[in-house]
Amino acid sequence: ETGVTQSPTHLIKTRGQQVTLRCSSQSGHNTVSWYQQALGQGPQFIFQYYREEENGRGNFPPRFSGLQFPNYSSELNVNALELDDSALYLCAWGGDLNYEQYFGPGTRLTVT
Amino acid sequence: QQQVKQSPQSLIVQKGGISIINCAYENTAFDYFPWYQQFPGKGPALLIAIRPDVSEKKEGRFTISFNKSAKQFSLHIMDSQPGDSATYFCAAILSSGPARQLTFGSGTQLTVLP
Numbered sequence: 403e404t405g406v407t408q409s410p411t412h413l414i415k416t417r418g419q420q421v422t423l424r425c426s427s428q429s430g431h432n433t434v435s436w437y438q439q440a441l442g443q444g445p446q447f448i449f450q451y452y453r454e455e456e457n458g459r460g461n462f463p464p465r466f467s468g469l470q471f472p473n474y475s476s477e478l479n480v481n482a483l484e485l486d487d488s489a490l491y492l493c494a495w496g497g498d499l500n501y502e503q504y505f506g507p508g509t510r511l512t513v514t
Numbered sequence: 515q516q517q518v519k520q521s522p523q524s525l526i527v528q529k530g531g532i533s534i535i536n537c538a539y540e541n542t543a544f545d546y547f548p549w550y551q552q553f554p555g556k557g558p559a560l561l562i563a564i565r566p567d568v569s570e571k572k573e574g575r576f577t578i579s580f581n582k583s584a585k586q587f588s589l590h591i592m593d594s595q596p597g598d599s600a601t602y603f604c605a606a607i608l609s610s611g612p613a614r615q616l617t618f619g620s621g622t623q624l625t626v627l628p
Binding site for chain 2: 460
């Protein structure tokens, strides 16, 4: 087990709505990343936070935003949901002193 | 180019056989290459990783072979077991950037027949 938890496990939203996904870690790492994994594809990097500040972003629009908190937790917020946002959303902790990143089980988001 | 290309898309192997998954990359600045294993309904789990200054790394039944000049690396699973049936992703990290983001391949669905 990685000690990374995510909530909720599954979520169904309607197009145009907003959603907040949560992630926490027992590892004590300072870096958290979020990835989007569409069905049958590899995870795509959304952004990364280091010590509560965003320090990198992939090719995702500004309606994807995040927060990192001092208690080793993080949130991913998505506004104005689109049908293509339906995916498994993964958070991963680690990568401070080494390159290893440990993933949570993910949140399955369905947008109808 | 940040792409990592992975093949095959799917692989069926008999129990006890060798499973081989291949990846190729373009960006020579990548300097860390992990493999992840993902079971249905679970997040990817780090399996084994290698740096480009090493040509091979072995951990139990899992071996990474790395060819820096060809910009290719592969995962070999020896004595494959039905419990190895999962989706495998190769990935790469560019450590010089501000964010150590993983760039993943498209995945290989491995089925090991009993």
